[in-house]
Amino acid sequence: MNKRVVITGIGAVTPLGIGTAKLYDRLECGDCAVQPMPEWNKYKGLASRVAAVAPLEDEKTISRKIRRSMGRLSIFAAQAAKQAIIDAGIDDAFLIGGRLGCVAGSTMGSAGSITEVYEMMIPEYDLSIMPSTKFFQCVSHTAAMNVAQYLGISGIVVATSAACASGTQAIGFGYDMIRCGRQIAMLCGGAEEVHPMVTGSFDVLYATSTKYNDQASSTPRPFDKDRDGIVCGEGSGMLVLEEYEHARNRGAKIYGEIIGYSTCSSSSHISQSNAGTMSRCMRQAMDMAGIEPKDVDYINAHATATIQGDVEEAAAIFDVFGSDTPVSSLKGAIGHTLGASGPIELIATLIMIEKNRIIATRNLETIDPQCKMIKHVQKNTDAKIDIFLKNNFAFGNINAAILCRRID
Amino acid sequence: MGNMNRQQIEEWTNEVFEEEFEISAEKLKPDAQIFSDLGLDSLDIVDLIVALQKKFNVTIRGDKRVVEIRSLEDLYNYLEDIGRENSGDI
Numbered sequence: 201m202n203k204r205v206v207i208t209g210i211g212a213v214t215p216l217g218i219g220t221a222k223l224y225d226r227l228e229c230g231d232c233a234v235q236p237m238p239e240w241n242k243y244k245g246l247a248s249r250v251a252a253v254a255p256l257e258d259e260k261t262i263s264r265k266i267r268r269s270m271g272r273l274s275i276f277a278a279q280a281a282k283q284a285i286i287d288a289g290i291d292d293a294f295l296i297g298g299r300l301g302c303v304a305g306s307t308m309g310s311a312g313s314i315t316e317v318y319e320m321m322i323p324e325y326d327l328s329i330m331p332s333t334k335f336f337q338c339v340s341h342t343a344a345m346n347v348a349q350y351l352g353i354s355g356i357v358v359a360t361s362a363a364c365a366s367g368t369q370a371i372g373f374g375y376d377m378i379r380c381g382r383q384i385a386m387l388c389g390g391a392e393e394v395h396p397m398v399t400g401s402f403d404v405l406y407a408t409s410t411k412y413n414d415q416a417s418s419t420p421r422p423f424d425k426d427r428d429g430i431v432c433g434e435g436s437g438m439l440v441l442e443e444y445e446h447a448r449n450r451g452a453k454i455y456g457e458i459i460g461y462s463t464c465s466s467s468s469h470i471s472q473s474n475a476g477t478m479s480r481c482m483r484q485a486m487d488m489a490g491i492e493p494k495d496v497d498y499i500n501a502h503a504t505a506t507i508q509g510d511v512e513e514a515a516a517i518f519d520v521f522g523s524d525t526p527v528s529s530l531k532g533a534i535g536h537t538l539g540a541s542g543p544i545e546l547i548a549t550l551i552m553i554e555k556n557r558i559i560a561t562r563n564l565e566t567i568d569p570q571c572k573m574i575k576h577v578q579k580n581t582d583a584k585i586d587i588f589l590k591n592n593f594a595f596g597n598i599n600a601a602i603l604c605r606r607i608d
Numbered sequence: 609m610g611n612m613n614r615q616q617i618e619e620w621t622n623e624v625f626e627e628e629f630e631i632s633a634e635k636l637k638p639d640a641q642i643f644s645d646l647g648l649d650s651l652d653i654v655d656l657i658v659a660l661q662k663k664f665n666v667t668i669r670g671d672k673r674v675v676e677i678r679s680l681e682d683l684y685n686y687l688e689d690i691g692r693e694n695s696g697d698i
Contacts (some may be wrong), residue, residue: 260630264629264630265647265649265652268651268655328658328661328667328669329658329661329662330658331654331655331658332651332652332654332655332658333651333655
């Protein structure tokens with residue numbers, strides 16, 4: 201019989217600051233973390249000059265020998281992970297004992313470190329000047345590996361890498377590991393870093409916001425008729441998932457229970473999202489949970505503010521839920537933190553259910569007629585959320601959706 | 609580095625340990641053992657070689673004498689030898 205899985209710890213470093221309380225408080229205030237990036241003016245062919253930058257602080261509290269293998273995103277992940285473990289009240293014996301694992305995702309290894317490697321290597325084609333630990337900052341499993349090294353985790357350590365769905369797939373993987381009894385707890389999440397290489401990868405596809413370089417806080421604009429694309433962000437969100445009885449027996453605070461998860465894909469197009477596949481993903485998560493669309497009280501959308509993606513997601517949500525379920529996106533406030541977006545936004549939503557509030561979509565002023573068929577939340581609203589859905593959709597038409605419910 | 613005196617070699621070497629490995633100056637005594645006293649490990653030795661090559665503008669990677677170095681004093685002596693070899697003194 202499958203185990204029940206609950207969330208007992210949360211930690212975050214986001215463009216709105218360090219810590220989950222800072223994240224939620226500034227979302228509640230309607231703040232926006234998007235800022236101009238004048239240092240990017242040197243790049244030709246980069247049209248988007250805005251980003252949501254997270255604070256990199258106190259990294260030297262991580263010992264040099266642990267920190268030397270970390271690029272920027274791994275430092276964010278380590279700090280968020282430490283917060284989550286402390287928040288969950290996990291003791292050292294359990295942390296290192298092998299019954300707790302770690303799964304963390306990112307779109308790629310540290311873009312900053314990868315750039316440094318090529319800057320060293322290319323001019324003279326000389327590898328003898330390469331520091332020993334650069335490789336560990338560049339690898340795809342850099343976040344998971346470094347978090348596990350930092351905290352002494354000896355259970356399952358896995359990395360997910362599916363661009364913007366990386367962090368949500370990490371949570372889904374952790375959920376499956378506990379459900380099937382492989383681990384008692386899993387530290388799960390994602391991390392990402394702002395870099396012109398990352399923004400540029402969307403920029404060349406005309407998927408970034410470029411009209412608001414001089415009005416940074418006005419973008420991104422999920423579901424708005426004047427939206428013009430994504431704004432890349434950075435940071436990390438990490439959650440402690442735990443087997444329900446274990447959490448209850450130790451008296452842990454429970455933020456919510458994961459009751460359904462789905463990840464699926466479509467070969468329809470490498471970059472263009474697809475409403476039919478999104479709908480399927482959401483339905484599969486509900487099938488797993490044994491609930492109906494009417495049981496879902498709130499949807500935290502992926503909604504990155506691309507022209508096409510938001511229309512597809514609105515169509516998918518309408519197809520599954522109709523027009524009555526409240527929907528909002530947090531990307532107007534924190535940008536698109538890519539592989540970290542699922543965990544960060546899931547954490548914010550868990551705090552929403554605790555506060556009985558729904559945070560509105562920042563910068564959604566005039567709803568795009570093509571997105572108007574769903575129920576948008578344009579002002580922060582009091583609401584009791586018992587069950588919510590968190591969506592993430594990624595390049596490769598890879599979708600992920602997680603269903604959580606309140607446990608009183 | 610051919611014209612460097614012993615004092616300059618020691619100062620520059622110590623700067624590498626302070627900057628690259630965040631080791632405080634008071635620990636950098638000539639008899640300090642690089643592994644046991646200063647806490648470097650095998651990965652750090654790779655970075656130490658890279659940093660020393662850059663600092664002194666020499667090539668020491670692959671030099672078999674490096675594996676014999678145990679203490680800071682051994683390292684100063686080795687770099688002094690390298691300096692003499694580069695300046696044609698020996």
